Amino acid sequence: MRYRRDAYEFEKIYLPDVFSGPEMKYTLALLLLADVTKKASLPGRRVSLFALAEALCARRVKIDLLSRGSEFEGKYTALWPDLREVSRETEDVFNSLIENHENAMTELVNIAEEVRQLFLSMTEETPEAEPKSAPLSEASLVEEDTEESERSLTGQTEPGGENEGYTQEKLELIMEDTGAVAEDTAETPEEAEKERARRLKPEKLEKKFRELQATEEFQALLESAEKQGHFLRQFRHKISLAFQNTGDGELNLLFTGDVQPQYMRMIAENYDGRIPLHEHYWCIKVPHHGTESHFFDFSRFSPENMMIPNGAYYDNSKKKSKNQRTSMQYGGLFYINDAHMYCSNCDCCDSYENGCSCREYDVISPAYYKDI
Template identity: 25%
Template sequence: MEIRMYECGFGDCFRLREANQVDLYVDFGIHSSSWSGNDKTNRFDNIIADMNEKKDFLLTHYHDDHFNGAIYMATTTPHRFNNVYISDVWNMPGSVYVTSLTLLRGIFTRSVILGENTIIDFLETICTRRSRIHFISRGVKFHNDQYIALWPEKKYVARKAQSMFEKLQVELGEANLERIEKIANRLNAIVIALANGNDGIIENYEVQFSELREEYLDAQRTFDDLYGYNYDNNVQYRLTRFGNEISIVFQNFKADRNILFTGDFGKKRNWSFIEKNRDGLVKLHSCYDVIKIPHHGTDSYYHSFLKRIQATSELMIPNGYIKQHWDVSSKYNADSIKKKNGTVCAHNTTCSEPICLRCRCIYPNSYRDI
């Protein structure tokens, strides 16, 4: 298996290529506080120019620094992904709470009113390109059984989402969240229909998504009237953290290299569930050749992989140029010294400590093969 890591600043995009298989792209996006304008679109264009005609896409979670490149591709080129794998938080008890929390984050980050990319825009591009949606959760094999998901665990997600939504009802008011819940219900119905191959949804998708977008924007105006610009940063942080918690984490099942991809996953209790295989569904490999580090290698999401790597292992840390202080954790540097493993970063100016022992930087190139 060949892994190509693209230079996306503070953003993720990877290509997994295996003989006789369609390429799988894992995430495709750049954070708004990283590259922008021509710098951003040039990076997107370089990735798109590198694509074969047939390819699939896995979105680890519903944050735009992981999917805004896919929207750019769909709106500016004829390219399409045949199959799109997304976290299965749609077709389960309490799914409306998960979708509501995702939509609320768009409001509290002001991404709706500022015209930035939202989950509604991403889902519309899937519909526009007639991609087939596949739901991924713990224990599910995908992409011709080459990979198997370690997370999300649906029971945990359902409990967490409902609990968080009910707390926000108290903080923000039930009536305000009722509007978000109605939008979420409609969006869920569309996504489930798409996943079930309902072409009738595709035929009138423009009207449905246009209505949803207007309702969403109107909900944003309501929150603006109530809170002005004084949104609670703690609420925004909690919503973002939850979005990261439902990241798809996966490893190889049939592929010839042991790989681990983690999205922006990182809560210690959830890592414990995976590592101890509490439900008996999927065991972690004892050692990995390549690991994509959680959440761009930042300190608050640090996770030790010392027991599962060796000197020949490579850690991929997609933490490139950014206008904020989200540096690579110094703990990865300490781990690198202990294990003498390889590290691939997007941009070496984001390390808070001296670079790792065997660090290779992608920048100023557009990608590096691992």
């Protein structure tokens, strides 16, 4: 955004909203777990929630949280993430992990809650009266406004229900074992805020997380997650930001982030009847790095320009595997008529053998993608 003087600069830093609701600590717990799995980082890179938090705190910037329907910059509307879908996905993975690793997951969720509070403190409008979310060890004491979300994430059903998932009663037994007690102090608001700022420093939280990682229980949890095939890095894609221009015009932009195909189809079909996509786009940034796993057919939208930022992603990978190459469905016989393709490296494209198969194209520096 700041590489060219004439580039449009966003007024704030925008993040997917996995922080505003107390129930999102479960999602953040999975994201923290993803940060330390073997296959969690981008090729040649390692970016964690703590690294992001440290960078934001160092710059003292305000962030804004976006979810489906959020409008920002006075001209864009967020298409994804949908927090209901994120919660549903979280429930499936979380319950499968906590079943055999109760203590490690309990500690992980408590750290995730503090991470949630840290990011929430950097938003423009942090609710003044928001109660501090209880640690996992006190879930039976949470307020009524979070009860429904907690019930969803622990498999609790009404008496007589058929759901045999991880029950609230079993979770409460875990909580009794941990012995955590809710803090009830008589601090002034100013003192409470100072204590909160001291407690929620990224380096302190990261130290606590490293100590947890050193335990045998956490290592067993990590091994179990990888054996069960939970692709936690892919879980990050479930919360990826996607947005378009709020108003329909000649310069419509569709930014798809790392949105997975099943969610891209939902967005294109306007699954909830709230935000239809425009019929035509001036520019579409394709999902992920144009890889086959995230391919989506945008031909129905007659895009004038398509952006495929893949070069660095493929070049930085050690194995140079096929699943990191640009899908051949974006070129060759599948080339969208009249679309101008912007790529960062032809060598990683499966449609490039004896030369580029796209009729109109430019190979440009990856830095230019940062303008969007």
